[in-house]
Every structure is written in C-alpha cells, then in structure tokens.
Amino acid sequence: MNFVYYPGCSARGSSKDYELSTQAVCKALDINLVDIPDWNCCGSTPAHAVDTELSAALCVRNLDIAAQQEAELVLTPCPSCLSNLKLASKRMEDPAFRVRVDELLDGPSAKTFPPVTSVMQGIAENFDMEAIAARVRKSLKGLRLAAYYGCLMSRPAEIMNFGDPENPTLMESMLAACGAEMVDFPLKTACCGASFGIPERVMTARNTGRILDLATQLGVDAVIVACPLCQMNLDLRQPQASKEMGTSFNLPVLYFTQMMGIAFGLDHKDLGLGKLRVSADGLIRKLEELRRDSAAGSKAAEGGRS
Amino acid sequence: MRIGVFVCHCGSNIAGTVDCAKVAELARAYPDVVYADDPMYTCAEPGQAAIEAAIHEHKLDGVVVASCSPRMHEPTFRRTVERAGLNRYMLEMANIREHVSWIGRDMNANTNKAAELVLLAVEKLRNNRPLLAKSFDVNKRVLVIGGGVAGIQAALDCADGGVPVVLVERDATIGGKMAKLDKTFPTVDCSACILGPKMVDVAQHSNITLYAYSEVEDISGYVGNFTVKIRKRATYVDWSLCTGCGACTEKCPSKKTPDAFNELVSDTTAITIAFPQAIPKKAVINAAHCRQFVKGKCGVCAKICPTGAIKYDMEDEIITVEVGSIIAATGYDLMDWTIYQEYGGGAYPDVITSLQYERLLNASGPTSGHIVRPSDGKEPKSIVFVQCVGSRDKSIGRPYCSGFCCMYTAKQAILTKDHIPDSQSYVFYMDIRAAGKLYDEFTRRTVEEYGTEYIRGRVSQIYPDGQGQLVVMGVDTLMGQAIEVKADLVVLAVGIEASKGAPQLAEKLRISYDSYGFFMESHVKLKPVETNTAGVYLAGVCQGTKDIPASVAQGSAAAAKVLALFSKDKLESDPQIAQVDMRRCVNCGKCIQCCPFGAIKEVEVRGEGKAQVIETVCQGCGLCTATCPQGAIQLSHATDNQILAEVNALCQC
Numbered sequence: 001m002n003f004v005y006y007p008g009c010s011a012r013g014s015s016k017d018y019e020l021s022t023q024a025v026c027k028a029l030d031i032n033l034v035d036i037p038d039w040n041c042c043g044s045t046p047a048h049a050v051d052t053e054l055s056a057a058l059c060v061r062n063l064d065i066a067a068q069q070e071a072e073l074v075l076t077p078c079p080s081c082l083s084n085l086k087l088a089s090k091r092m093e094d095p096a097f098r099v100r101v102d103e104l105l106d107g108p109s110a111k112t113f114p115p116v117t118s119v120m121q122g123i124a125e126n127f128d129m130e131a132i133a134a135r136v137r138k139s140l141k142g143l144r145l146a147a148y149y150g151c152l153m154s155r156p157a158e159i160m161n162f163g164d165p166e167n168p169t170l171m172e173s174m175l176a177a178c179g180a181e182m183v184d185f186p187l188k189t190a191c192c193g194a195s196f197g198i199p200e201r202v203m204t205a206r207n208t209g210r211i212l213d214l215a216t217q218l219g220v221d222a223v224i225v226a227c228p229l230c231q232m233n234l235d236l237r238q239p240q241a242s243k244e245m246g247t248s249f250n251l252p253v254l255y256f257t258q259m260m261g262i263a264f265g266l267d268h269k270d271l272g273l274g275k276l277r278v279s280a281d282g283l284i285r286k287l288e289e290l291r292r293d294s295a296a297g298s299k300a301a302e303g304g305r306s
Numbered sequence: 307m308r309i310g311v312f313v314c315h316c317g318s319n320i321a322g323t324v325d326c327a328k329v330a331e332l333a334r335a336y337p338d339v340v341y342a343d344d345p346m347y348t349c350a351e352p353g354q355a356a357i358e359a360a361i362h363e364h365k366l367d368g369v370v371v372a373s374c375s376p377r378m379h380e381p382t383f384r385r386t387v388e389r390a391g392l393n394r395y396m397l398e399m400a401n402i403r404e405h406v407s408w409i410g411r412d413m414n415a416n417t418n419k420a421a422e423l424v425l426l427a428v429e430k431l432r433n434n435r436p437l438l439a440k441s442f443d444v445n446k447r448v449l450v451i452g453g454g455v456a457g458i459q460a461a462l463d464c465a466d467g468g469v470p471v472v473l474v475e476r477d478a479t480i481g482g483k484m485a486k487l488d489k490t491f492p493t494v495d496c497s498a499c500i501l502g503p504k505m506v507d508v509a510q511h512s513n514i515t516l517y518a519y520s521e522v523e524d525i526s527g528y529v530g531n532f533t534v535k536i537r538k539r540a541t542y543v544d545w546s547l548c549t550g551c552g553a554c555t556e557k558c559p560s561k562k563t564p565d566a567f568n569e570l571v572s573d574t575t576a577i578t579i580a581f582p583q584a585i586p587k588k589a590v591i592n593a594a595h596c597r598q599f600v601k602g603k604c605g606v607c608a609k610i611c612p613t614g615a616i617k618y619d620m621e622d623e624i625i626t627v628e629v630g631s632i633i634a635a636t637g638y639d640l641m642d643w644t645i646y647q648e649y650g651g652g653a654y655p656d657v658i659t660s661l662q663y664e665r666l667l668n669a670s671g672p673t674s675g676h677i678v679r680p681s682d683g684k685e686p687k688s689i690v691f692v693q694c695v696g697s698r699d700k701s702i703g704r705p706y707c708s709g710f711c712c713m714y715t716a717k718q719a720i721l722t723k724d725h726i727p728d729s730q731s732y733v734f735y736m737d738i739r740a741a742g743k744l745y746d747e748f749t750r751r752t753v754e755e756y757g758t759e760y761i762r763g764r765v766s767q768i769y770p771d772g773q774g775q776l777v778v779m780g781v782d783t784l785m786g787q788a789i790e791v792k793a794d795l796v797v798l799a800v801g802i803e804a805s806k807g808a809p810q811l812a813e814k815l816r817i818s819y820d821s822y823g824f825f826m827e828s829h830v831k832l833k834p835v836e837t838n839t840a841g842v843y844l845a846g847v848c849q850g851t852k853d854i855p856a857s858v859a860q861g862s863a864a865a866a867k868v869l870a871l872f873s874k875d876k877l878e879s880d881p882q883i884a885q886v887d888m889r890r891c892v893n894c895g896k897c898i899q900c901c902p903f904g905a906i907k908e909v910e911v912r913g914e915g916k917a918q919v920i921e922t923v924c925q926g927c928g929l930c931t932a933t934c935p936q937g938a939i940q941l942s943h944a945t946d947n948q949i950l951a952e953v954n955a956l957c958q959c
Binding site: 164166167184186187190214217218 | 770
C-alpha cells in the first residue's frame with residue numbers, strides 16, 4: 001500500500017523519533033510512505049501568524065507537487081503541518097485568494113488538491129482495531145496510559161474532521177487495541193503552550209505542568225502524544241514544568257507510533273526511544289515484567305492441567 | 307359593479323418606495339373602478355371614514371384596499387365596509403407593503419408591481435359574491451393542557467369564572483417545574499408554600515376535573531366544539547381506592563428506580579408518590595422497574611395496600627371530552643447539556659444541573675435540604691455556577707436567552723451561603739439580565755451581602771483534578787486574563803427548550819411552533835396569548851421563556867380570553883368554506899379521502915351518493931377543491947373563477 005507522505009521539517013530535526021517510529025510502524029503494517037519530492041517546510045506558526053498568503057503559498061507548493069503526482073491522499077504525522085495544509089487547501093477555494101497565492105508561486109497551481117490526513121487517521125482508515133490487535137506481538141496489557149492529542153489535532157472541528165473536538169477517542173481505540181488501559185484524560189485537548197515555550201516560558205511551563213500533574217494524579221505510566229511540539233514541551237521541558245509546579249515530574253512522553261511499535265515487537269532502536277529525555281526504560285522494564293509474570297502464570301496453568 | 311380603490315401611503319412605509327398617487331391614477335382605468343384615492347393612513351379613523359363616505363357618495367358595491375398584509379388589517383376593513391352597508395366579503399386587499407415596498411428599493415418597479423397587485427384584487431373582487439356567516443352553539447367548557455403554574459392559574463381563573471375545566475397533566479402530579487424548586491426569587495419565599503395552596507384549590511374546585519398521568523391523544527373539531535381524546539396512562543393503582551397513605555412505597559423492594567421528580571439525583575421505589583404535597587396524592591407504579599412486571603413475581607405492594615388498590619392488570623384508557631376552547635400550558639424541559647464534552651458530557655457526578663441543585667436545596671428533596679456532593683456525600687465549600695450552558699450559544703444552534711437563569715443562579719448563591727456559611731460561591735456569567743421588578747436589587751444583594759464572586763466570562767473546561775476536586779477553567783473578560791477555580795461542586799444553568807412532545811401537540815392543535823418547539827403566538831406584540839387557530843390559547847413557557855410571575859400573568863390572560871369567548875352563546879362560522887355542486891358531483895370519494903379534518907361526508911340525494919361538506923368542521927383549506935376531478939367542490943371566496951380571474955389579469959399585465 002503506497003501513500004504520498006509529507007514528513008514536515010520537525011521530522012528531520014526535533015522529532016526524529018516520531019519519524020523513525022512512524023516509518024517503522026507503517027512498514028510493519030505494509031504501508032509504504034513515499035515522500036513528496038522536493039517538499040518544503042509548511043511555514044509552521046511563524047508563517048501563518050505573520051502572513052496568511054505566504055503561509056498558504058508554502059503549503060500549496062507541496063500540495064501542487066502531490067497533485068501533479070496524482071496522489072489520492074497525503075499523509076502527514078504533524079498536526080501543525082496538517083492544519084496548515086488543510087487550511088491552505090480550504091482558503092484556495094476563494095478565487096481572489098488563489099490569485100494572490102499563485103502570484104507568489106512559480107506558476108498557477110493545480111485546480112484541486114488531494115485531501116490531507118494525519119498518519120493516525122490514515123492507519124485507522126485502512127486497519128480496523130481488530131487488524132491492529134492482530135499485529136500485536138507484545139501486548140501492552142497492564143500499562144495505564146493517557147492519550148494527549150494537543151489543541152490542534154481536532155480543531156477547528158469542521159476542518160480537521162477528527163470527531164468531537166473536545167473529546168476525540170481515536171488514539172485510545174488504537175492503543176486499547178494494543179492492550180493498554182486508557183484512562184479518561186480530561187485535558188487531552190488542552191493546549192501545551194506550543195511555540196510560546198520560547199517567548200513565554202512560564203506560561204508554557206504552567207500549561208504542561210497542569211497536564212503532567214493530572215496525568216501523575218491519574219497514575220499513568222506514560223503520556224502518549226501525536227504532535228512534535230507537544231512532545232517537546234511535555235518531555236524536554238519537563239524540568240521547567242516541575243519547577244513551576246514545585247514538584248518533580250518523571251513521566252515518559254511517547255509518540256503513539258513508538259507505543260504501537262513497542263506493542264508490535266519492533267526493535268527499540270528503530271523506534272528512536274533513545275531520543276526521549278525522560279527515559280522509557282522503566283516503562284519497558286515494567287512491560288517485560290508484566291509479560292514474564294503472565295507467561296509464568298500461563299505456564300503454571302498449563303502445569304496444573306497436566 | 308362600482309369599485310373603489312384606496313392606495314395607502316402607510317406614512318413612508320409604502321410611499322417611500324411606491325408612487326401611491328400614480329397607482330391610484332392607474333387604478334381609475336381598471337374595469338369597474340369608479341373611484342380611487344391614496345390616503346396617508348387608511349387604517350386610521352379618518353382613513354376608514356373616507357372609505358365609508360366614498361361608498362355612500364359613489365354608490366360603491368366593492369372596495370379594494372392596497373396596503374399591508376391582510377393578516378393584520380383585513381378584519382379592520384371588513385368592519386369598515388360593513389358599517390357602510392356592504393357585505394364584508396366585498397372587500398379585497400392588495401399587499402403592497404410586505405410584498406412590495408419593504409422588499410424592493412426601485413420606485414418604478416415597485417409602483418408597477420403595486421399597480422398590478424391592485425389590478426389582481428380588482429379582478430378578484432369583480433367575481434366576489436356576498437357571503438353570510440351562520441351561527442352555532444358554543445360548548446362552554448375548557449381544556450387546559452399542562453398542570454404547571456401557568457396551567458394551574460389558567461384553570462383556577464376559568465373555574466372561578468364559572469367555566470367547567472378539564473385539566474390534563476402528563477406527570478403523576480400537578481405543580482410542574484415550580485413544584486421542584488426550593489425557594490423563588492426575588493423574595494426567597496418557599497416555592498411549595500406559595501404553589502401548594504393553588505394545587506389544593508385545583509383538587510378542591512368543583513369546576514375542575516383533573517386527569518393526571520394522562521396525555522392528549524387526539525383533537526378534532528373547531529372553536530366552540532372541540533372533541534378531545536385523552537389517554538389515561540395505566541398507573542397500576544386504582545386511584546379511586548388509593549388513599550395516598552404511602553405504605554406501598556415504604557415496603558417496595560425495587561429501590562433502584564430513577565427518581566424523575568428528583569431530577570435523577572437519587573433513586574426511589576418502583577411504586578411512588580412524587581412528593582409529600584403531590585396533587586393528586588396517589589401512588590403510581592413505574593412498570594419498567596417494578597419487580598412484579600420485570601420478573602413476574604413480587605406483589606409486595608398488593609399485599610401491603612390496606613384498600614386493595616393495586617391493579618397489575620390495569621391498561622391505558624382513552625376517554626373523550628367535549629370542550630369549546632383549549633389552553634396549552636405545556637412548559638419546558640432542559641436541553642441535553644451532555645453535548646458539552648468540555649464540561650465532562652455528564653461523566654462527572656459533581657457537575658450537576660441547577661434543577662438538580664434545587665432538589666438538593668429542597669427540604670423535601672433526597673438529602674432533606676442538605677447540600678452534599680453526589681459523588682461522596684461531602685458538604686461542598688467551593689461552588690461554581692456556570693451560566694448560559696446551552697443558552698445564547700450559536701455554536702450549538704441555540705441563540706436565545708433562557709430568561710430566568712441569571713435570577714435563579716443569584717438565588718441559589720444566596721441559599722448556598724445560608725446553608726453553608728463558610729462556603730464560597732463563584733458565578734461565571736455573560737451578562738446579568740435582571741430586568742424584572744426588584745430583580746437587579748436582588749442580584750446586587752448576592753454580590754454585596756453574600757460575597758458571591760461574579761466572574762464575567764465563559765468556562766472553557768471543567769475536569770476532575772484527580773484529588774477529589776473539579777478544576778473550572780475560564781476567562782475573566784473584565785480583567786482580561788485566564789482564570790482557574792477549584793470547585794467541590796459545579797452547578798450548570800442549563801438552557802431550556804420546549805417541553806418534550808411539544809411539536810407533536812402543536813400538530814394536534816393545528817397551531818404553529820418555532821424551530822425550538824415553542825408555540826407561536828398570533829402576534830408577537832399584540833396577540834401574545836392567542837394562536838392562529840381560533841379557540842386555542844397559550845400560557846407559560848410553552849410560548850417562550852418566562853419566569854413565574856410572567857407565567858402566572860399569561861395563565862390569567864389566557865383565562866380572560868376564554869371567558870370573553872364564552873360570554874357569547876353563539877359564535878359565527880366563517881363562510882369561506884368548501885361547497886359541493888350536487889349536479890357535478892360523481893361521488894368518487896376523493897374529497898372525503900383527502901380532507902384532513904373529516905369535514906366531508908357521503909349523503910344520499912334522490913338515490914344517488916353525493917359528497918356533502920359539514921360546514922362547521924370545514925376549515926377552508928382548499929385541498930378538496932384541488933383534488934376534485936369534476937370541479938364540483940368550490941371554496942367560497944376562492945373559487946376557480948376568482949383565482950382564474952386573478953391569473954388572467956396577471957398574465958395580461
């Protein structure tokens with residue numbers, strides 16, 4: 001199964017582990033991700049915060065190449081890229097806007113662009129939960145996880161098409177299919193502070209602190225995310241959040257692809273687990289102990305029968 | 307024929323974009339028109355006097371008034387021509403305001419269209435015939451649907467006026483929402499203490515017949531002569547024997563029955579009496595939760611009942627009553643607030659509705675008036691009230707204000723402080739709407755004397771902090787900052803919508819309702835109690851949001867309308883009804899099948915079957931005239947000839 005893929009620039013920098021694990025999980029599911037040739041950055045927050053047309057031009061250039069390749073669907077792992085690509089596509093429906101954007105590009109762009117969706121939705125559209133469960137080699141049974149989508153994945157609802165914008169549940173379904181116990185996490189769509197980590201560090205620390213605090217209160221083993229910036233704020237900036245909240249968090253923050261990769265029994269090196277600031281070693285140890293116990297339990301049961 | 311045309315300026319309403327003098331001038335050339343004028347205000351006294359004078363002076367036998375919608379002033383001008391000696395149906399109106407001047411700015415085009423509409427009316431009028439109304443008897447008995455405070459007031463006022471009343475209530479007791487409240491604003495007097503006596507009056511009044519636990523099944527007929535079928539739902543208790551002693555409710559083993567009267571904050575028994583002051587104070591079995599019905603054996607209540615009133619084999623009963631008028635007072639329900647996932651969507655037990663909070667405050671409620679958290683039974687110290695949950699929210703398609711939430715929230719904040727002196731209440735609000743008598747003083751008191759923190763802004767999210775409290779995140783728009791409040795209990799002021807089943811009842815009553823299910827009054831300002839169906843009136847929140855004083859006032863107003871209607875012994879029927887030309891009728895029966903009112907019957911005339919219209923039942927809708935293959939049924943005042951004359955005139959313009 002081939003999909004046209006837009007990695008986004010963080011995939012090649014700050015979120016290499018997301019990229020590695022996305023590729024690994026997709027490969028395990030026989031999904032082949034083919035990069036848009038010569039793709040460029042979507043402009044991210046700086047572009048759309050300053051100039052909507054410039055932001056759209058950056059996105060449309062990628063969509064245009066995908067359209068020339070007659071892509072039926074474009075997948076991207078990053079919610080910010082996804083939001084920018086989708087909004088640009090939507091705004092291009094306005095002829096006046098299209099004229100202004102086309103002026104910024106080398107030539108007139110394609111009349112229609114292929115739809116864009118997240119890697120998460122792309123997997124879910126092609127594999128139902130039973131198919132995902134069938135691919136599991138190391139069940140996550142016994143792990144208690146919180147799914148955290150961040151503010152962008154489900155909003156704006158009419159553009160992102162991700163279920164109830166206040167209570168999306170797709171990630172829970174996928175990880176539950178891998179055996180994990182998913183807690184009801186009320187802050188799943190709260191903002192982590194996003195790019196304000198640079199100009200307003202305290203605010204971001206307060207936002208991430210609130211999320212990490214609730215996750216800790218709920219006794220989860222890890223917070224599972226789907227956004228490079230969320231991951232960075234929750235993981236890399238965890239000491240800042242600890243300081244702001246007057247506590248000491250030690251909560252692994254993994255991409256959903258990393259967690260699925262673990263469940264699929266993939267090599268941890270291929271999942272980039274070493275890139276995490278808060279180590280997932282404890283989580284892995286716990287999982288191995290759980291599997292050992294359950295194996296021993298089932299052996300004992302076998303012994304009992306014979 | 308001698309026709310007079312009056313083209314009204316309506317001040318500048320019409321004359322602003324229509325050359326009325328020119329329309330009058332053009333009209334003088336229309337067939338049979340012998341007089342035309344363009345008065346400033348035709349409906350004003352001088353305007354009407356001018357029409358009367360012209361009828362006499364120019365010996366007119368038909369009048370066209372080109373002005374506003376006939377819905378407003380057709381009755382006015384019919385009376386005008388009648389005073390001058392003409393038959394009232396020798397009047398036609400051309401609507402050149404709503405259909406012309408208010409919808410277009412092009413003076414030339416408007417003037418042309420106005421002139422064409424006048425021609426249409428003239429051609430119709432040339433085919434008009436005088437019609438005479440017949441009179442019929444009025445059944446001086448009224449049906450009141452809904453036993454909340456509005457329905458109770460309407461029933462009592464009608465009954466005191468000497469009119470027999472049939473009061474139908476869906477629940478097992480009358481009292482409606484007001485019976486569930488603890489105290490009422492702005493006087494903080496006990497709701498049950500002021501409503502209770504009225505409920506008892508209903509039970510004791512010799513002119514009132516109460517059918518509780520009953521619903522209106524079907525309505526037919528017309529003003530003065532409605533026939534109403536009422537479904538008396540099976541209570542499984544013979545109310546003629548039940549004394550309301552409550553022995554059955556004490557012994558009933560099915561104690562996990564959801565308590566609807568207590569807004570589901572507690573459980574009750576499968577056989578219940580809603581509350582101590584219930585009228586009628588009779589027991590009802592909830593069959594969905596009764597062990598006898600679910601498991602097929604139990605019979606505890608039947609054994610314990612000292613009067614042998616329990617009847618497990620009881621069935622619904624349909625009764626028929628004849629009335630002359632109907633008052634709808636069906637009230638409201640709360641909207642389904644669980645669509646707000648950001649407030650937990652109903653998953654957090656300590657996020658409750660304000661009506662549930664009333665039950666917690668109420669001395670006869672499930673906690674005997676002690677405020678406790680549903681989750682752990684602990685007394686809350688920090689209480690957050692959230693206003694406008696489902697009101698004034700376009701994002702969920704509810705732009706309207708529920709009207710009374712600002713006030714009851716202020717009251718609940720005061721009562722909270724009275725119950726728990728060391729508590730702190732917070733109110734997130736959009737605007738404080740306290741426009742009633744003594745209302746603003748009341749909300750000021752909440753802030754100034756009771757120390758309630760009012761925070762102007764919306765709540766973005768409510769979630770449990772994992773340590774037993776709820777975090778309420780919102781914004782303080784006056785301070786321009788995000789705000790977080792830790793709460794032990796959150797009370798949502800949930801918006802209201804029309805009572806469940808209101809649209810279906812409206813269809814039975816043949817009245818209009820808006821997109822939220824609220825019944826439409828006949829005129830927003832001038833006919834707030836009437837509907838567009840003669841003899842059907844509205845009281846209370848079924849017509850739109852209202853607090854208790856306004857509901858009571860409208861209940862009395864509806865009763866006044868009924869008493870005025872019943873002051874006449876006979877009513878005039880509308881002669882604009884269908885009539886059968888016996889010579890043309892081939893008795894195919896199509897008209898009988900299509901009539902929605904059952905107003906056509908088959909009769910035998912000289913050995914042949916023929917259709918006949920029951921004049922008092924026919925509503926003049928015209929379905930039969932369009933259906934009749936022979937053109938044998940004609941609608942008086944809208945005959946084929948009259949309609950074709952209009953079409954002809956229009957096509958030749």
